[in-house]
Amino acid sequence: MINRLKNKLNIKLIFLSVVSFCLLLDISLSTAEDRIIAIVNDEFITESELKDKNDFSYIKLSYLIEKKLQLQTAKKRGITVQQEEIPSFKEIISEEEKKEAVEQLTIFKLLNKDIKSRISINDKELEEYYILNKELFILPEEVRVGYVFIPIKTSDSPENINLSNKKINNILSDLKINTSLKDISMRYNGSIDVQIIDDLGAIKRGDLLKELDIAAFSLREGEISDVIYTSSGFYILKVLEKKSLKYKTFEDLTDLIREKVFQEKSEKLYKEWIYNIKTSSFIELRI
Template sequence: MMNIKKLISIVAISIFSFSTVGCNMIAKTPEAINKSVVAKVNDEKITRGDLDKSAAMLQVIEQVKQQYGENYAKNEEAQSALKTQRDQVLDTMITEKVMEQKAKELNIMPSDSKIKSEVKTQIDTLKKQQFSGDQTKFDEALKQQNLTQETLNNLFYQQVKAQDVYNNLSNNVTKNLKITDKQVEDYYNKNKYKYAESTDKTHLEHILVKTEDEAKKVKTRLDKGEDFAKVAKDVSQDTATKSKGGDLGYVNYVDSGMDADFMAAAIKLKEGQVSDPVKTQFGYHIIKCVDKKEYPVKKLSAVKDQIRKELEDEQKQTTIKQKLTEWQKAAKITKYEKNLA
């Protein structure tokens, strides 16, 4: 959920930015620009005003202002960045429109009263967290930023509605989803390290090069007995670790922050073992396991419910993603790029 101070800042910026963004469109007033159609999803229109007043676009405007300053509207580079981001936000809005239309078709559209009730709950929670529930302080913060309660409600309404529509569709298309005991057991056996009593970790060193051929040459040098750290300092292209002989220190098995393919290969290594070339998005790695700290694994009975939930969530995400692709392909979608400038 967005911090209210951040939200207030974003909305304050939008008050003056709406009159300047797009002002280079000759012979069009701000009102005409706002009414111009930027996309159609089947028979429903999305206007430039809908786009520029979306919560996502307001965040973009805030980021552009921070990067380019108060006069960002007169900066060509800033306007180009806005155009690119506006196009991306529009794609999201198109997807949301497709979902809304499908939810209406399936008669699972969340009610207006339900959405408003959730909005009230979220704003009340923020009020409590940021202003200790003090309505006077909350109202004063809105007033200082020329922000009305109605505008704040509308921003939250957009986000709550989109999330509720997504949840309803996801539940609908996955209502018959079942995870078997065998699926749970198989996943457990393949990923036991995820359920260790403490966090498993491994001390790694690596050498990064651009091509597989270079990686094979590195492996050959190491197989002939050359020192790993020396070779890393000689050829590794990872500037963060090269001077340290490729030393990455201890890396957690779970939530490592490392490339998934890199970690999958690293976890399999025994102490002192050096990998064959491992391809990732960054290039080719040779990985050495210096040390490992592994802990006992919890019994399946203790984690089976957790695993079942994880597998259900994963399959739900996969299923709804596939369905969204199908629905978008079936929909008649037209974008009017000229109205995004």
């Protein structure tokens, strides 16, 4: 009889110990640094998985939830990854990095099967995309210019400014009688107060100072500007080549458009796919 009572007492003590342990465990999970912040079906996401707790955000948590759902789906579907499938797997030192590499390839395989394999694109769709988004494929107006520049400083005397003005106008006169910028450059070679670039290359609107920009795009090909006075000095521009605004052709853009259409379809299908998985899963946030 006494032994029977002892056994009952021992069972009660064991039961109370288990309950106490569970309560302590629950408290420790909610108070410890690495606390559970989400439950996804039968798996947890912990705070440490966010990496940088100072930059905690729902965007990161949403990513982790989706990743967990993707891996669970892949497991149900029997999608596996062998180490040999991962380039340079043996060179990866960290176990965490190895795990991440396996998970990423697993998700890649899953999305290939469930998303990418369902996408088809025909020529009509590509042409429609080009027509509807033609403004995205503009080749902006460009000019190729050379220039002469004589700098001035606020500390320059009026006499020096007048001399610089006279010099730039003399250069302009030479250019107007078909003297090339290269010839002018050779003539003033070694001069510290005259800068000459015979070909600056192609420029777009907004690349130059406002005064130079206006002049460059108002001149015709081969034309030379008058002296342009700016706060930094005196300029002369010569337009070497001019390209008008035009659209890139559909033929030149076929591959690019195909990529864009594929990307848009992929994103749409993925949103539908992950939504269906989420709505059929148990997800609990603990934040």
